[in-house]
Amino acid sequence: MPATPDAPGSDLDTRGEWTCPGISPHPVRAASGRRALDWEASPPGPYRVLEHTCACRAVYFELIACGGTYMIHKVIQGRPAEHAFAGRWTHREARETWLRLLTGQAR
Numbered sequence: 001m002p003a004t005p006d007a008p009g010s011d012l013d014t015r016g017e018w019t020c021p022g023i024s025p026h027p028v029r030a031a032s033g034r035r036a037l038d039w040e041a042s043p044p045g046p047y048r049v050l051e052h053t054c055a056c057r058a059v060y061f062e063l064i065a066c067g068g069t070y071m072i073h074k075v076i077q078g079r080p081a082e083h084a085f086a087g088r089w090t091h092r093e094a095r096e097t098w099l100r101l102l103t104g105q106a107r
Helices: 091-102
Strands: 048-052 059-066 069-076 082-089
Touching: 059 091, 069 091, 082 091
Parallel strands: none
Antiparallel strands: 048 059, 059 069, 069 082
């Protein structure tokens, strides 16, 4: 049974949204001169998540490792969720892009 805002011990706030657990970072608003990332529909294969932003927002991101390269996975929450993947970088390039994404310098 899904939780409701009135249920005892509910993780929902009064607006019916999930409350933020405050564990993962939240990317700042995208800057006007940000770097545009090239997004594609699917990763080249199986991947593992290395880092992620908080999923309390409608869009969250994951830094992933995939077949020896690194990518950013964007998830737009909805029914169904939309997924997009950017990158195929070296570890160093991926970390630089991840930092740009978190600071609003890339999207």
